[in-house]
Amino acid sequence: MLILLFVIVMWYSGLFFQSFFLHRYAAHQTFTMSKTAEKITFVLTWIFQGPSYLSAYGYGIMHRMHHAYTDTDKDPHSPSYDENPFAMMWKTKNIYQDINNDRVEVDAKFKKNVPQWKRFDAFASSRFSRVLWGVLYITFFAVFATAWWQWLFLPVVLAMAPIHGVIINWFGHISGYRNFKTKDTSKNLFRFDFLMMGEGYHNNHHKFGSRPNFGGVRWYEIDVTYLIMRFLHRINLIQMKPIKIDVQRHR
Template sequence: MIIVLFVVILWYGGLFFQSFFLHRYAAHQVFTMSKTMERVTFVLTWFFQGSSYLSAYGYGIMHRMHHAYTDTEKDPHSPSYDSNLFAMMWKTKTIYQQINQQKIPVDSKFTKNVPQWKSFDSYASSRFSRLLWIAFYILFFAYFTTALWQWFLLPIALLMAPIHGVIINWFGHIYGYVNYKMTNTSKNLFPFDFLMMGEGYHNNHHKHASSANFGVKWHEIDVTYQIIKVLDFLGFIKLKPISIQK
């Protein structure tokens, strides 16, 4: 089952760097890293996200806007203001591209210390780069596919980052349970987040946005946070102190 293993690696590899680098570092800066480590992580994010690569700059700013305007008309992605998930993701894509291309004004409070590597992003986000990844995925599937049904996994490989976004930004505001009563619709998708490596504890995250650990209850194990602790112990990053208020 080489194809299944390949998609699983892309799923969790891309998800980890989206959560670790784009979300917890670029948007929330819950830890610090050297410029060299930052550049290495840029490249690894591109490697694992491939054709659906997301810029740390665009993602970081847009996510800060999401927290500032959650479930309002200014929210870049909210089920409360979009008729379906496809409409929401199209709106998200448009705002993300406008931020990256600096076509819309952005308040300075959203841009402060957001990592940016313009020369790399211009390539990694280019149509040329995305087409190369698409060609590679198709060739990989053509060589290793052993059953017709495996081809249905190809769109997942091609659109990995948007799919991750849909799960959290759409379903994470509709389904699940809450630990904290809030003025927004954020919810925790799973008691143990095996699918999204901790990103599914969305209600917890909206309550404690500056915390590196998205889990609160004993069963809410945040896999990404466990990896972050190891990287902190090894000296690759410097984790900031966590302050959780019940």
């Protein structure tokens, strides 16, 4: 029972910081925060993503490229140009690492105001850090696993961030429904996004990339991450930009 609880907590906490910090803050800048809060969030992202930690800099730039080149041969991850999810994520990994390690030239428009903490990222992305988290996770399973099948969840927690990426970037362009006609294949995965905390409203997001609320087009589209953001805004930890869009006109 404790193993299942651990997997659930790591799934949603890691997903929250990927959606809140890497996606909505680093890539789209739908809100602002102080430099102190930003550094604290860097550390929290490392804690909750663990061995699959993603840099805000590498993720932010790559995601902006995804929006600029969606479903073209320049898209860092598209089912239209990859044979299967594994091939797509392997290509994504290589592009991410090239960007994060400054091995490729990146257009200045993709780098504008993307947060970067080089010294921390060098540690958090290091082999030492990833192996350390792996050892801690394996130790936790060794102490608390009560049945052999619980060990099947170990690869899930070790590769949590890539799994989140596959769900959105592969299946979010293959299956689901569309509220808007867009020039890409983006789809909303769920009517109520219980699994991805709002990230599953992919078609909505591709239509309105700068909108902090990925849901809200239909009454059942509840974006849990956005609700948390509203609370953080209310207690002054972040400042959300007032963006109003008449979604009815764009259906």
